[in-house]
Amino acid sequence: MMNIRKAVFPVAGMGTRFLPATKACPKEMLPVVDKPLIQYAVEEAIEAGITDMIFVTSWTKRPIEDHFDSNFELEYKLEQAGKKELLECVRAIIPDHVNCFYVRQKEALGLGHAVLCARDIVGDEPFAVLLADDLIYSHQESALTTMAQLASQRSSSVVAVETVPESQVSQYGVIDPVNGPDEEQTYQLKGIVEKPKAEDAPSNLSVVGRYILTPKIFELLAQTQKGRGGEIQLTDAIAALLAHESVFAHQFDGIRYDCGSKLGHMKANVEFAMRHPELKETFHSYLHELLRQVKV
Template sequence: MVKKAVLPVAGLGTRFLPATKASPKEMLPIIDKPLIQYAVEEAIKAGIEEFLFITGKHKRAIEDHFDKAYELEERLKSAGKYELLEKINCFENHNFVFIRQKEPKGLGDAILCAKSFVKDEPFVVILSDDLIDPEYPVLKEMLQIYEEKKAPVIALEEVPVSEISRYGIVSGKEIDGFYVIDDLVEKPEPEDAPSNLAIIGRYILTPKIFKHLESVKPGKSGEIQLTDALKTLLEETEIYGFIIKGKRYDAGEKLGYLKTIVEFALKDPEISSQFIAFLKEKLSTF
């Protein structure tokens, strides 16, 4: 069983400056919950018990978020706000470990930092920028493929040609609802891409990935890319791709983040009716 998850959160978050100058991008809220919490909750629903956060400078707020808050808890108890108390104590039965990536050298380097934590076990990697509908059990579906194949599984989504250069792109043969991958390319130009199947921020990996991360050469930006290491990993094991069926929200850039907030607000039973009325009023003035 896969019980460990790695969450790389050391990125600089430059798209959200100045908000992310001293506050982690992963702590940006979607309504009343930060991005990183959605990722953790998704993993818990899939049976994950241990979490490793690969952090960096100015990321201490993430560690504090998953820690106890004794004074706040006592105030909530004395005020009789037990529902809120339960919400902030929902991670007590899970283990959280934090390792600092010394410098931002890419996703591959961040995952390499997890080697001592992972040891000889398979593990999940979650990128919290890619927020997937909480009602859709994407990790559970990917884990079913892993349990059958005992090989790496990566989440995929078809993207418009205009967006291909933003993603790692794969090609492969579709069999029984998933892909047997035969090539991976990091952020190709559309004319050079093997397909429009983009890698989304969900991976199930095995410890074999580490020796490939250690030997892969840095890319043009000087970063170690996970996609490049997966490409060489193909030489010794099959890699499977799974096209996600639920909606993915790209909360890693401004417009996508705003769209995510709107869609989640429209589904929130506490505020949806008032929010819809507000939107109708605003739109009528344009």
């Protein structure tokens, strides 16, 4: 049985698709309603039982560290003003049992390199990787919680996948499954390819930003040569891992929002606002009125 205690959050990217908003603000700190993207990812990790959060950062990402640190002045002012709910909201960002660690990625050499930067902190144990750009709304338990359970049961790495249109497979890592899904919507892998052409893709099941990986991946990442885009690809190391261990892909029950794109981020804000306990009624009314007024 595998116990997943640590999660890696690669957050060193520049976020150029959101300029000028990300000139001084990390893209992971862009809000969806009232929380930054990175907080949603951390909350998903905490729900899965993870206690050690490892952020792979760059020199532009100090606001992420500040967000997960205590702000004594803010807490004091909220306490003095009697704003207890807001005070608890701020204090609950990181529970007392959760630890945060930060390591710098000195060069932008890709996702695989970012994960490799966390090797000394993760050590010789399985771990999760979460990409904050992929915001996942789950209907029941979180995608990562289910993946951690599967990884523990099978003592294997597990990646999250979803079905994408054939025209989009060239944007993702794509799995080559041994056969169809089992009763847990899980596939065993015989291969995985980074951003294949549509005609070369082994399936239309694309990998999205959730992974449970065994520590063997670090050894393979250290040996992985630069691939597409001149970067060290995590997908290439997972492909190499298949020669040593079984790897599974789980088709999660939920909705993924590609918040690395402007449209995906806008969709997430609208749909999360429609579910928000404080906003949903008034926001529904606003949207209904807006659609009534708009001339098609």
